[in-house]
Structures are given as structure tokens and as C-alpha cells.
Amino acid sequence: MASHFWGxxxxxxxxxxxxxxxLSRPATAQLQFSSADGKxxxxxxxxxxxxxxxxxxxxxxxxxxxxxLRRIRLLGNFTFSKQLTVFFDTDAPNLGKGxxxxxxxxxxxxxxxxxxxxxxxxxxxxxxxxxxxxxxxNHNQSAASLLAIDYGPYTFIESVPTTSRTxxxxxxxxxxxxxxxxxxxxAGVFQxxxxxxxxxxxxxxxxxxxxxxxxxxxxxYRGTSLGKTQTLSIGGSFDRQNGDLVSGGSATYKNYGADLxxxxxxxxxxxxxxxxxxxxxxxxxxxxTLPKQKNTMIEAGFYLAGAKIMPYVQxxxxxxxxxxxxxxxxxxxGLAFWFNGHNSxxxxxxxxxxxxxxxxxxxxxVQYQVFAF
Numbered sequence: 001m002a003s004h005f006w007g008x009x010x011x012x013x014x015x016x017x018x019x020x021x022x023l024s025r026p027a028t029a030q031l032q033f034s035s036a037d038g039k040x041x042x043x044x045x046x047x048x049x050x051x052x053x054x055x056x057x058x059x060x061x062x063x064x065x066x067x068x069l070r071r072i073r074l075l076g077n078f079t080f081s082k083q084l085t086v087f088f089d090t091d092a093p094n095l096g097k098g099x100x101x102x103x104x105x106x107x108x109x110x111x112x113x114x115x116x117x118x119x120x121x122x123x124x125x126x127x128x129x130x131x132x133x134x135x136x137x138n139h140n141q142s143a144a145s146l147l148a149i150d151y152g153p154y155t156f157i158e159s160v161p162t163t164s165r166t167x168x169x170x171x172x173x174x175x176x177x178x179x180x181x182x183x184x185x186x187a188g189v190f191q192x193x194x195x196x197x198x199x200x201x202x203x204x205x206x207x208x209x210x211x212x213x214x215x216x217x218x219x220x221y222r223g224t225s226l227g228k229t230q231t232l233s234i235g236g237s238f239d240r241q242n243g244d245l246v247s248g249g250s251a252t253y254k255n256y257g258a259d260l261x262x263x264x265x266x267x268x269x270x271x272x273x274x275x276x277x278x279x280x281x282x283x284x285x286x287x288x289t290l291p292k293q294k295n296t297m298i299e300a301g302f303y304l305a306g307a308k309i310m311p312y313v314q315x316x317x318x319x320x321x322x323x324x325x326x327x328x329x330x331x332x333x334g335l336a337f338w339f340n341g342h343n344s345x346x347x348x349x350x351x352x353x354x355x356x357x358x359x360x361x362x363x364x365x366v367q368y369q370v371f372a373f
Contacts, residue, residue: 030373040080045373047073047089047144056353056361068097068105070150071143073112075373087115087219093166113168115219122181122217127188128172130165134186134207135237136277137221137259138297139167144371145223145342147273148314149349152297153330154279157318158239158255161283161290162203163193169203181215184208184235192241193253193287200243203253209235214263224263224310226341227271227303231263243286251286255279269305274298282321292321301336310336328355345369 034041049070054063071093078086091112097105114129132140138155156167173188185208192203214231216222225231239255259277266272277297283290296319301312317329334349351363 040078042079043077043373045075045371047071047075047371047373048369050368052366053364055363058361060359060361064098066097069095070367072109073143074109077373083119085117085119087113087117089113091166110165112166117219121176123176123178125175126172127175127219130168130170131173131188131190132168132220133164133190133239134173134188134205135167135239135255136257136279137209137233137235137261137275138277139237139257140207140221141223142220144369144373147224147275147301147310147312147336148299148332149334149347149365149367152277152295152299152314152316154295154316154318155277155297157279157293157295158253158281158290161193161287162241162253163191171203173205175219177215177217181217182211184211184215184217193243195243196246201241203239203241205237205239207235207237209233221261223342224273224301224303225265225271226310226338227265227269227305229263230265231261233259233261235259235261241286245285251284253283253287253290255281271303271305272301273303274300291325293325294319294321303338308338310338312336326356326358328353330354342369343371 030043031045032041032043051068051070053066057064069092071091072095073089073091075089076087080086089112090109092107092109094105095107099105111130113132115131116128117125119125134140136155138152141151159165159167162169169190169192171188171190173186175186177184185206187206188204190203190205192200194200210233212232212234214229216231216233235258237257241253242250243253244250257277257279260275262274264272275298279295281290281295282292295317297314297316299312299314301310303310312334314332314334315329317327319327330351330353332349332351334347337346339345347367349365353361353363
């Protein structure tokens with residue numbers, strides 16, 4: 001039987017907290033190299049997230065305990081000219097986390113993103129490479145600026161069935177910002193699930209987002225600005241692919257999404273952040289491992305500038321179309337300590353996992369993040 005996370009592990013937590021506080025103000029200056037004429041540059045950075053976790057196993061009798069690296073990423077950005085840039089980052093997610101068979105996850109580091117962008121203008125840009133798909137706001141967020149301890153639990157539900165890697169696929173897309181940056185569009189063609197002998201049609205995805213105020217014109221969306229920036233966006237997306245069936249004919253994978261993101265500064269340097277995301281997903285008989293479902297995620301937090309803390313909640317629900325599959329909802333309450341904004345912070349979270357016809361399970365997490373880019 002695993003020992004209690006908040007009991008016998010208090011010593012570990014206290015030592016960890018002392019270490020984290022000693023690292024609470026890392027250097028935030030960018031490490032950048034430029035050519036003599038200043039026209040070309042290369043910037044590098046790092047994202048690291050050390051995590052402690054306890055979660056009830058599905059047998060509801062034991063608990064799984066882990067100390068591991070949730071993310072360890074090396075980031076780089078090349079600027080070749082005003083028009084041409086290349087961004088890449090690596091990852092080794094859940095490095096050191098225990099597997100059910102007792103071994104540790106020691107997967108090698110791999111390329112997470114590789115984005116080549118040629119900007120003909122702000123209104124028309126082309127992105128190519130290994131791209132984060134243009135779905136809901138949470139799906140397009142940077143992992144370095146999340147409000148909660150992680151993405152929504154169903155945000156990347158399509159990844160494994162479509163042979164993607166954490167929401168990324170290989171392809172090319174057009175992206176631009178119109179109407180004084182208030183209207184954003186993304187439209188692209190991607191590899192998708194290739195099928196036997198690579199006969200499937202390509203995957204098509206697109207997104208429209210309207211910024212009532214506070215436009216974002218970067219590839220990755222940010223999370224909470226900690227009371228600094230006012231943003232309100234409303235978005236919609238689609239993701240589709242037709243596939244050939246062994247029995248003949250074809251079927252279509254469909255993923256439609258809608259989202260809202262509101263980040264609002266309040267007097268005194270305080271602020272609140274609210275996000276809502278909805279996806280209707282159906283793999284049809286083309287991708288049978290992706291049953292028809294509707295997924296919802298809502299999260300909100302209030303930043304207290306004086307104490308540099310943010311209490312937050314995240315609620316997510318997965319509703320399957322078939323009664324034979326078990327619907328699930330997860331409710332997380334957390335507290336984030338923003339010692340130095342997104343560059344250095346500590347998050348504590350408790351999650352209740354409620355699956356139909358199953359006993360409720362709980363998850364406790366502590367995460368420290370260091371980020372510089």
C-alpha cells in the first residue's frame with residue numbers, strides 16, 4: 001500500500017519547497033546571438049517542469065506515487081530575415097515517471113515542434129513542418145503559460161488515433177491577421193492517418209478567431225497574463241479526414257470545436273482569466289479507436305498581485321455517444337504561486353475523477369516550472 005502523499009512525504013515536500021524558493025528568481029534575459037548587421041539571429045531557451053504526483057489506481061485500493069519531469073524542452077528560434085523564421089523545440093514528456101509494470105519512462109528526447117514560417121505580410125503567412133493543429137484555444141496554447149497545472153484532460157484526445165504527436169501533425173498551413181488584427185484565420189493540409197499503402201486522403205483543418213480586444217498574433221496562444229493584458233477572443237475550428245475502408249468505400253473523421261478566452265486586468269495589478277472549450281469528435285468507422293463524443297473544458301483563475309498567487313478551478317467532461325462507454329468528468333482546484341511569473345512558479349492541485357458506474361478517484365499534484373525564452 002502506498003504511503004500517504006501529504007503525510008509521510010511531508011519531508012520531501014518541505015525540502016522541495018525550500019529548493020523551489022531558492023530558485024524562485026532565475027535570470028529572465030533572453031540568450032540570443034545576432035549577426036554583425038543584426039539581420040539574422042538565433043535565440044535559445046528552456047522549459048522544465050518537475051512534478052510530484054499521487055493518484056488512485058483504477059483498482060481503488062492502491063495509489064501510484066511519482067516524482068518525474070513532466071516536461072523538459074529545449075527551444076530555439078532562427079530569424080533569417082523579416083520574412084523567414086524557424087522555430088523548434090524538443091520534449092521528453094513524463095521522463096522518469098513509473099510505468100504499470102514497475103519500470104520507468106526513459107523515452108528519448110524528440111522533436112516536438114518544427115515550424116518554418118514565411119511571412120509575405122501579416123495578412124498572409126505560410127507555416128510548414130510539424131505543426132500544432134488549429135483547433136480550440138487550449139489546443140493551441142503554449143505549455144509554458146498555462147493557467148492550470150496542465151492542459152485539459154481531453155484536449156489532445158485525437159492525437160493517438162490520428163497518429164499525431166500531442167496534437168501535432170506534418171503539413172503546411174496559411175495563417176493571417178485581418179481587420180486590424182481582430183480576425184485570425186488558419187487553414188492547412190496535413191498527413192493524418194495514412195492507412196495501408198498510404199492511400200487515405202490528406203487531413204484538412206482550419207480555424208477562425210475574432211478578437212474583441214487584445215489580438216494575439218503569434219503561433220502559440222498564451223494563457224493567463226497575470227493581470228497585464230486585456231484579451232477577449234471567440235474562436236471556431238474544424239479538423240476532417242476521409243479514409244478508405246478495407247471493405248470498400250470510405251468514412252470521415254470529424255472534429256469541430258468552439259472556444260472563448262477572456263483575460264482581464266483589474267485595478268491594483270490583479271486580474272482574472274476565463275477559458276471555455278468545446279469539441280464534437282467522431283472517428284466514425286474510419287478511426288474506430290476514436291468513438292463519437294463531446295468534450296468540454298472550463299477553467300478560471302483570479303490573480304492576486306500583492307501575494308503573487310492565483311486560486312483556480314478547471315472542470316472537464318467527456319460524454320460518449322454510446323451508452324456502453326463510460327462518461328467521465330474531472331474537477332480540479334488549484335493554487336499557483338507566481339514567484340517570477342511564468343519564468344518560475346509553483347502549482348498545487350487536487351483533482352476529483354468521476355467516471356460513470358465507477359468509484360471516484362483523486363489525484364494530487366505539485367509542479368515547479370522554470371522557463372526562459
